[in-house]
Amino acid sequence: MSEDLPKLAVIGGTGDLGGGLARRWAAAGYPVVIGSRGQEKADLAADDIRNEVGGRVEGMENAAAAAAADIVVLTVPFASQKPNLEAIREGLQGKILLDATVPLVPPKVARVQLPEAGSAALEAKKIVGEGVTVVSAFQNVGAAHLRDEHPIETDVLVTGEGVEAREAVIALVEAAGMRGWHAGPLSNAVVAEGLTSVLIGINRRYKIDGAGLRITGFQGTSE
Amino acid sequence: MSEDLPKLAVIGGTGDLGGGLARRWAAAGYPVVIGSRGQEKADLAADDIRNEVGGRVEGMENAAAAAAADIVVLTVPFASQKPNLEAIREGLQGKILLDATVPLVPPKVARVQLPEAGSAALEAKKIVGEGVTVVSAFQNVGAAHLRDEHPIETDVLVTGEGVEAREAVIALVEAAGMRGWHAGPLSNAVVAEGLTSVLIGINRRYKIDGAGLRITGFQGTSE
Numbered sequence: 001m002s003e004d005l006p007k008l009a010v011i012g013g014t015g016d017l018g019g020g021l022a023r024r025w026a027a028a029g030y031p032v033v034i035g036s037r038g039q040e041k042a043d044l045a046a047d048d049i050r051n052e053v054g055g056r057v058e059g060m061e062n063a064a065a066a067a068a069a070d071i072v073v074l075t076v077p078f079a080s081q082k083p084n085l086e087a088i089r090e091g092l093q094g095k096i097l098l099d100a101t102v103p104l105v106p107p108k109v110a111r112v113q114l115p116e117a118g119s120a121a122l123e124a125k126k127i128v129g130e131g132v133t134v135v136s137a138f139q140n141v142g143a144a145h146l147r148d149e150h151p152i153e154t155d156v157l158v159t160g161e162g163v164e165a166r167e168a169v170i171a172l173v174e175a176a177g178m179r180g181w182h183a184g185p186l187s188n189a190v191v192a193e194g195l196t197s198v199l200i201g202i203n204r205r206y207k208i209d210g211a212g213l214r215i216t217g218f219q220g221t222s223e
Numbered sequence: 224m225s226e227d228l229p230k231l232a233v234i235g236g237t238g239d240l241g242g243g244l245a246r247r248w249a250a251a252g253y254p255v256v257i258g259s260r261g262q263e264k265a266d267l268a269a270d271d272i273r274n275e276v277g278g279r280v281e282g283m284e285n286a287a288a289a290a291a292a293d294i295v296v297l298t299v300p301f302a303s304q305k306p307n308l309e310a311i312r313e314g315l316q317g318k319i320l321l322d323a324t325v326p327l328v329p330p331k332v333a334r335v336q337l338p339e340a341g342s343a344a345l346e347a348k349k350i351v352g353e354g355v356t357v358v359s360a361f362q363n364v365g366a367a368h369l370r371d372e373h374p375i376e377t378d379v380l381v382t383g384e385g386v387e388a389r390e391a392v393i394a395l396v397e398a399a400g401m402r403g404w405h406a407g408p409l410s411n412a413v414v415a416e417g418l419t420s421v422l423i424g425i426n427r428r429y430k431i432d433g434a435g436l437r438i439t440g441f442q443g444t445s446e
Contacts (some may be wrong), residue, residue, distance in 0.1 A: 012252065012446075015248050022354060028252065032381060083303045092329055092418070095332040105267060108305075110407055111407060111410060111411065112407070112410055112411045112413055112414060113410075114341070117277050118337070153439040153440050154439060154440075157421060159421075180424055181429075182424065182425070182428050182429075183421045183424065183425070184333055184334060184335070184420065184421055184424040185334055185408050187335055187336075188334065188335045188417065188420060188421055188424075189413060189416040190337070190417055191334055191335060191418050191420075191421050194413055195414050195418075196409065196416070197407065197414075198380060198382075198406045198407055198411055198414050199438075201406065201407045201411075202404055202405070202406070202438060205403075205405050209440065210440050210442045211438055211439065211440045212427060212438070213436050213437065213439060213441045214436065214437040215422075215425060215434055215435070215436060216376040216434065216436060217376050217431045217432065217433050217434045217435050
């Protein structure tokens, strides 16, 4: 059945968020390439996931990973977004880039501090250019919870360039065990990105482990 | 018991959101002044609320309403924010301004389009100046649902200048039957403001009547 599933590259796939998503996608049958700066680190992370959940997982250096995949997922800290995108730009052309970057600016990470383009997603668009379809998601997912088996207590706002590309990403959100919502054009990514700072502040003030959000009011059923 | 409750002025209190909040606050025992551009319209709206829920409700022109109150609530369309704030600025000094403005730019109201200052809340701050403590809330509340008796299916993100002022507003959120959350400094208001456009888009695409949000993960209890 999984022959038709797109091949995913996870740039930053050795980190908590990227590794957690990669594990869930591999478990769901997607072919996954773990991208890292070094081949060895990528191989180790891929081995770990294969040993845990099975599936088709391999490791590659970032540029090769992006070139090998159908959909490329970027899960790196804000400060690493630009160099990583520049390194993989060539392999991205004609594909969907799923950017999960949150523009946190330490030390005040509970304060919304937006980059010049208005959001990290729009910064990504500036870097990768018109040949890449940019979609933005997963900013509000607590990476720690991706390792748990239980359902994750957050919905995922999916913004991006066009309904079709967002649909493809919503399928990935669901494969990772969450509910994804069409949240509008890429310029709306500012909401999910800023919400991460709000949720960090809520975690601290209310002593919550992994605050998230749910969209309510769905077609008459409410939670 | 209600002698200690602050007196509230609702500028735009003849509209759906302002009128709905004023009704709930009056029912909760708060003294409420309905502000409008004309005395007669303000009186009529105040009479309506008094007839429905009782309480201490009066009508005044906007500037007089702001001057008479302890906390001033602005519930007007984005295009009316600036002229209204300029009209009441004098009466606001030394008080809390609770701004509920959402910077929707028709016709593309499902697209986040932020004003020059970064958010409507920061625009308000520029207009009213340092002598006013600005707090921002209620951007995601569907006005239509305020008339219903049942609990409203949305949480309220409260951003603003200082914990104490946010606490005062969270008390108003709870008096209106909703859960309010400390969501950080006024610069974080961009999240709640932008979220309104996201929710409008979700209402349309998923045919929901009044999509809202819930913060999940509260101290180990999850919904």
